[in-house]
Amino acid sequence: MQFSNYAICRKIHPTTTSLAKKANTHQGDNVRHSCALTALLALSGNCLAQSSVDLYGIVDVALRGSSGLAAGNSPAPAGHTAAVSSGIDNTSRWGLKGREALGNGWAAQFRLEGGINADAGTQAKSDRLFDRQAWAGIETPYGALAAGRQTNLISDALIPVDPLGKRYAAFNPNINVAGLSNTAFGTHAFGRQYGPSGYADNFYRLDNTVKYTANAGPLLARAAWSFGEVPGDTSASSSHGAALAYQRPEWTVSGAVEQFRSREDLVLNAWTLGAAVRAGAWQFKANIARNKAGTGPDKTVRQRVLSAGVSRQLMPDLLLTTAWYRVRRVATGFQDDGFDRAFLFLEKTLAPRTTAYAEADHTLWHGDAAGRSGSQPNARHGTGLTLGLMQKF
Template identity: 40%
Template sequence: MKNKNGVPSWAIRTLPALLMGLLASGHGLAQSSAVVYGIMDAGVRSTSGMSPANVRSVGNASMINSGINTTSRLGYRGTEDLGGGLQALFFLESGLNINSGATSSSTKFFDRGAYTGLKGGFGTLTIGRQNTLLADAVSPVDPLATRFASLNSNVAISALSAHQLGTEYGASGSSTGSYRLDNSLKYAYGFGKTTARVMHAFGNQSDSNSKLSSTGVSIDYRGADWQGVLAYTEFKTVTGLSLKGYVSGVAVPVGAGSLKLTYSGHTANTTATAKTRNQVLGLGGTWPLTPQIDLVVGHYQVNRSRSAAADDGYNRTIAFLEYKLSKRSLVYLEADSTRWKKDYLGAGLDGRSTGLSLGMKHSF
């Protein structure tokens, strides 16, 4: 049946319900959020006994570097409220070299992370390319709070960003580091001030479930008086060799600042008969000198042992003096000194390397 304007009666009855549904849908969209964010960090750096890539070398070098204080990046993250306390989420992040305008990775545009997931009363489950549990554990207890990632021993060795083993451990897509893994599932559940996490990354190999895979567990406590973390992960190569890594650390408030201590390391099978073992002890923290000026200092002792090779390593101290221009912008002065043990990363080179940097960081 139609009314006098020729509109079917069922449409007249249905239209109000349809409009209410659209309004409800619009209300649901209002509960969603998506954010574009980033960090732009660059500075002038001068070194002695170290290359522009912060590797032990001959002579002096001067350069402009990106990410001296904090790694430059561009990211996108968001959530959608699904109702009943359930949220969908996503995360995409690219590392940037703002001194050249290039992305940090030539093979992975979202090299710093690409995942989606669900969050609710059951915990948080994410799937994609993600930080390992070792990387997650280092962040809150590292003396420098992961500043200067390319020189920070906890980032490079404890969290495996630059393990220098020449083999891909886990599905990292790299033979130089395993800080993040492809094809991974991560689950986190918080109870009180404690959060437990488990993570598994698939190797995606047609002939094996274990090749290039990794499995890890971690637990952290975040209270008002102190914070502590403990994490363990085992990684596999495509030939079945293993790397077993761990991170432990505590952070305690000291006045308006903080004091942090870490003890971490890994043991890697580099061949069927050879092993490499690294241990890292880190100590330092952050001390506000004025409301605008912070002093951040970290000292790292690295000891390495290898099959059929002499033990070596290094001691490194890194300090930042940061002046806050605003909540989002700061300028910094950085100084570092490394004393090498024996022929670590270079035979016959000078036993000490130093660096000095002046830069600016802006977050948005």
């Protein structure tokens, strides 16, 4: 949905109205009338291209049944759970984005985006209206510069190479563990905030971030700095990093490195590297990611994620995607743990903006990763089945 300011158009092109009036007073002169209408449409079209604001979003709702998993997919004692879930194929969200041409290849732009719990009609983050993105920036012939709340560079690098295509964000290990969206699972966690994310154990999106993006043919480069804004200490709660991708129609390689610091100047270092290859109707993706966080004096948490997957276009409107993830964690003072998780997605395109899908997943917990619910141990296996509908606007 697009909104344009016609009043601005009239100011930019004051001759438009006079041309239309002149044409109306000479209705017998078909040539002049046609010229006036042509000029009107051309000038208005140019103006519409100058400035625009778009309202967009995704509503994804599904019926889900699971065993050994709670409604929010945390480990649970053996037993079945039925739920209405949001954002399984793609995160439910809404947003506004705008762009205004400044001339000579320059443009101003902005984006505001918030997550939605479509099953309950609530904000994904109750303390933030635009928890996903909130930034403004300048696009130039030499690259784009944006400032505000933005995704970290590890997340950006995963976009083309995540085996699931970043589906099921709340349950996707590349988003949660590699991308640092939800590092807490099992019996322990990082337990603090690294970088200016605003949350403990979630550093996928960062406040106060300046990000530069440049394209040079098949090369895509990014660099970012997130200000911690701690008085007297410019490194505390800050983050910085770089990402590089080489993209061709048949294959892509993408990677990033980033460092995050806590308010106490404890360091979290993370990196990711992956590749995607397309062969006809088949697409193969694989990625490796690691991170290591200092959590206290002589204490660390180390995590690694290996992932691989295959997608097959069965028919023009039917896509099958399979993916496997292996997560392992080593933490000072705790037993080594982790989990293996497999997915299958079948998506049917019903219309350009509407997709129906079926999903299945299976998780095997290792070590103490399953944890306990009160005095009862959680199941070591978790299985889920989903039927859902996603609509974009």
